[in-house]
Amino acid sequence: MxxxxxxxxxxxxxxxxxxxxxxxxxxxxxxxxxxxxxxxxxxxxxxxxxxxxxxxxxxxxxxxxxxxxxxxxxxxxxxxxxxxxxxxxxxxxxxxxxxxxxxxxxxxxxxxxxxxxxxxxxxxxxxxxxxxxxxxxxxxxxxxxxxxxxxxxxxxxxxxxxxxxxxxxxxxxxxxxxxxxxxxxxxxxxxxxxxxxxxxxxxxxxxxxxxxxxxxxxxxxxxxxxxxxxxxxxxxxLPPPRRRPDKVRLVLACAVVVREGRVALVRRPAGGLFAGLAAFPAAEVGPGAEAGAALEREARERHGLRLRAGEELGRVERVLTHRLLELRALRCSLARPPPEEGIRWIPADELDGAGLPAAMRALAGVVCDVLGQAPPPSGGARDRGRARARANSLAPPRDFV
Ligand code: SF4
Incomplete structure (x- = not known):
């Protein structure tokens, strides 16, 4: 044989x-x-x-x-x-x-x-x-x-x-x-x-x-x-360009919850996008899904946060290795008092040092412009410019608990 x-x-x-x-x-x-x-x-x-x-x-x-x-x-x-x-x-x-x-x-x-x-x-x-x-x-x-x-x-x-x-x-x-x-x-x-x-x-x-x-x-x-x-x-x-697969679009709705001038941050799960990092509470929005509903559900199930999702404050786009990432900031209010643990309340002008991933830092810049707060020192200038017209049409800054 x-x-x-x-x-x-x-x-x-x-x-x-x-x-x-x-x-x-x-x-x-x-x-x-x-x-x-x-x-x-x-x-x-x-x-x-x-x-x-x-x-x-x-x-x-x-x-x-x-x-x-x-x-x-x-x-x-x-x-x-x-x-x-x-x-x-x-x-x-x-x-x-x-x-x-x-x-x-x-x-x-x-x-x-x-x-x-x-x-x-x-x-x-x-x-x-x-x-x-x-x-x-x-x-x-x-x-x-x-x-x-x-x-x-x-x-x-x-x-x-x-x-x-x-x-x-x-x-x-x-x-x-x-x-x-x-x-x-x-x-x-x-x-x-x-x-x-x-x-x-x-x-x-x-x-x-x-x-x-x-x-x-x-x-x-x-x-x-x-x-x-x-x-x-x-x-x-030489070498010939690599054939790369099309990038998948990923939309994340991000909750902007402000209480007494401080913004709610959570820690991302241990696996997946931005694993383990500080972040706005966020939810993936599938095709045809409603961003606010997805965000309310995810915030409740993952963080115990009862939110009412409101209007969109701005968007940021980023090209990642395999994905096109779109972050949408939604103004949210608290429907119930937040849990004692798992939520960090960070002054808006200190978001830059809070350990957010770069895309969310850019979104923080957009949000600060909208809120009329001092923006984080870096990140998001380009995106803030993109969102400025929208910011001008919004109500003056306030806490929205
Ligand atoms: S190694 Fe690169 S730069 Fe040098 S001669 Fe060849 S192709 Fe040109």
Whole structure:
């Protein structure tokens, strides 16, 4: 009887270039890195890098631009300068400090991983496999931390590095497809520098972020002479754009309840959108459903809040990774006294520091305009402008208990 073996994954990929060519690429990339790169605050020499700070930066930079992540990173390392300090912090304080950075699962994983790393290893472990076993450590994050902070000879392949390698080695096909991913992974592994793996990985990331961007600037590229896509005149067409599924529209009705100048906030459930964050009481509004009725029902069942939903005060829209989110603020009054627990009453001008997710902070700006209160210091300027005409038509500010 013939026994069929399942194909190995990732499939073996023949090295596309002779070792001498790979060595030349490494030399060029490292020389370019050494000649100067963006002086980002978390960047440190290969030897002596603080693993906690490297890791924090890598987590914050996922799906987030440097200009957005930098002030958050600076605030975090000032407030929680070590892994031990972060692990000992209260969840709600860390989530509030993360507020506005989005993708909150990253923050919850950050906390879980800090605590587990301390418990199991006494700190962040240096090996790729041990890092990979911690919450939130995917192949990229584990590779980045292991190579940058511990000089482990492993690759770190993110979207930028995928683009660079696809062009350097003329990798065809959807970069998210299994075959292309395996090929890029094999190329990255072949290219690892055993002496300075972290610097080489960062050079590839930096090249993708500053030169080999979606519209490549090949004239400034240190490896242009060795780039297969450029030689073929196909630099700008590789890798092909990913096919993304249509985004699903999600409408959340948000209750604005004000009592004695303070606004009611609750904590979101532990799973799902904005999990664990401070938020306006909110309800998902399905197609054809009535927002006020959905909000009254959800507030009663989830928070014990008996509300009467009134007029709409404003809207905010946000594009999330897989969804189009629409928040609608509804003026609500209390039909019964609120429960003693589970509701926080926050002065309107302190909503910015209450740990709301960014979309709700923007909605808070709209609401404050409508109420005639000082708006939160940040967030929502654009949305407030959108809602201003509506605000002007509303009654003067008052408490609506
Ligand atoms: S030559 Fe152009 S396409 Fe090739 S790696 Fe450099 S910037 Fe990217």
């Amino acid at each position: 013939t026994v069929r073996r399942a194909p190995a994954y990732p499939p073996p990929v023949p090295a596309p270039h002779a070792p001498a060519r790979l060595a030349a690429l490494r030399r060029r990339l490292l020389a370019w890195w050494d000649a100067g790169h963006r002086p980002l605050p978390w960047r440190q020499p290969q030897r002596g890098a603080d693993p906690y700070r490297v890791w924090l930066a890598e987590v914050m930079l996922q799906q987030t631009q440097v200009v957005t992540a930098t002030p958050y990173w600076l605030r975090f390392v000032e407030r929680w300068p070590t892994l031990e300090a972060l692990a000992a912090a209260r969840d709600e304080d860390v989530l509030a400090a993360w507020s506005g950075l989005g993708y909150y699962a990253r923050c919850r994983n950050l906390l879980a991983a800090a605590r587990e790393a301390l418990r199991r290893h006494g700190g962040l472990p240096s090996g790729y496999d041990a890092l990979r076993a911690l919450p939130g450590f995917g192949p990229y994050t584990a590779g980045a931390v292991a190579s940058i902070a511990f000089a482990a000879p492993v690759p770190a392949v993110d979207g930028n590095v995928t683009r660079v390698l696809s062009r350097l080695f003329l990798v065809e096909g959807d970069p998210a497809a299994r075959a292309a991913r395996a090929r890029v992974a094999a190329l990255a592994a072949a290219l690892v520098d055993r002496e300075r793996p972290g610097d080489l990985n960062q050079a590839l990331m930096e090249l993708g972020a500053t030169v080999c961007r979606p519209s490549p600037d090949c004239a400034r590229c240190p490896v242009a002479a060795r780039c297969a896509a450029r030689a073929a005149g196909r630099a700008a067409e």
